[in-house]
Amino acid sequence: MTFSILARDAETGMLGGAAATGSLCVGGWVLRGRVEAGLSASQGTAPSTLWGEATLDEMQSGASAAQAVSRVTTPDTGRAHRQLAALDTHGGTAAFTGDASVPACASRSAERVIVTGNMLTSESVLDATLEAYVSATGSMAERLLQALQAGEAAGSDSRGLMSAALLCLGPDMPPLSLRIDYSETPLRDLTALYARATARPYADWSQLVPTRQAPFRAPSEQDLQRLGAATPTTD
Structure with a gap:
C-alpha cells in the first residue's frame, strides 16, 4: 500500500521523511516528525496515526527508535495489520511489520536511514529506494525525492501511486511539509511543488519566520519592502 523513507543527515542534523502510496493523503496518514524527537512512519492495511505520535513521544522522552517501536507496537492487539518505522535524533532506526501485512512487505536500513513498505510489487522497491x-x-x-522516484521505477505500490509527501525538519529552518493528496502523477507533482517552495518569493519569505534556533525572528521593514x-501569508 505504501513505501516510505526516514533519514537523518549527519552533518546538518536535519531529519527528512518521504512517502508514496496508491491511496489518498499519504502525508497525513503516514509521516510524523519533531526536531526534538525524530521521525515516524505509520502505515499498513489499518494504519494507526496513534502509533506515529506515540513513537515520537517515546523518543522525545529518551527512548531509542528500537525501544519506541517495541513499546508502541507490543500492546496493540491489531498490530498484525500495521507497519511502523522510526528514526531517532541520533540516527538510530527500527521497524515493525505485522504478520498480516500485505506482501511484498518488509524494511531495509543503512546508517541513519530506513525504508519500509507493504503491498509492493516486490521487495526490490525497498532496495532501489x-x-x-x-x-x-x-x-x-532532493535525495528523498530521488529515492521515491527510484522506488516507483522499481515497481512501486502494486496499485500504482495516488499521493506522495515530503517532510524535512531542522533546528535552523522552518518545517518543510509538502503533500500531494491526490494525483495521477504524485511524484512529478511533488517534485514540482518542491521546486516552487524553494524558489523566490516563497523561499525568501520562509527565511524570515521563527525557527527553534531563532524563535522570535520577524521581518524587518526592509524585508517587507x-x-x-509577493509575500505569502497564512491569513
Missing part, C-alpha cells in the same frame, strides 16, 4: 538515497547527491529533500506584495 534505499540505494538511490544513499548514492544521491544534493539536499536532503523587499518582498512587497
Whole structure:
C-alpha cells in the first residue's frame, strides 16, 4: 500500500521523511516528525496515526527508535495489520511489520536511514529506494525525492501511486511539509511543488519566520519592502 523513507543527515542534523502510496493523503496518514524527537512512519492495511505520535513521544522522552517501536507496537492487539518505522535524533532506526501485512512487505536500513513498505510489487522497491538515497547527491529533500522516484521505477505500490509527501525538519529552518493528496502523477507533482517552495518569493519569505534556533525572528521593514506584495501569508 505504501513505501516510505526516514533519514537523518549527519552533518546538518536535519531529519527528512518521504512517502508514496496508491491511496489518498499519504502525508497525513503516514509521516510524523519533531526536531526534538525524530521521525515516524505509520502505515499498513489499518494504519494507526496513534502509533506515529506515540513513537515520537517515546523518543522525545529518551527512548531509542528500537525501544519506541517495541513499546508502541507490543500492546496493540491489531498490530498484525500495521507497519511502523522510526528514526531517532541520533540516527538510530527500527521497524515493525505485522504478520498480516500485505506482501511484498518488509524494511531495509543503512546508517541513519530506513525504508519500509507493504503491498509492493516486490521487495526490490525497498532496495532501489534505499540505494538511490544513499548514492544521491544534493539536499536532503532532493535525495528523498530521488529515492521515491527510484522506488516507483522499481515497481512501486502494486496499485500504482495516488499521493506522495515530503517532510524535512531542522533546528535552523522552518518545517518543510509538502503533500500531494491526490494525483495521477504524485511524484512529478511533488517534485514540482518542491521546486516552487524553494524558489523566490516563497523561499525568501520562509527565511524570515521563527525557527527553534531563532524563535522570535520577524521581518524587518526592509524585508517587507523587499518582498512587497509577493509575500505569502497564512491569513
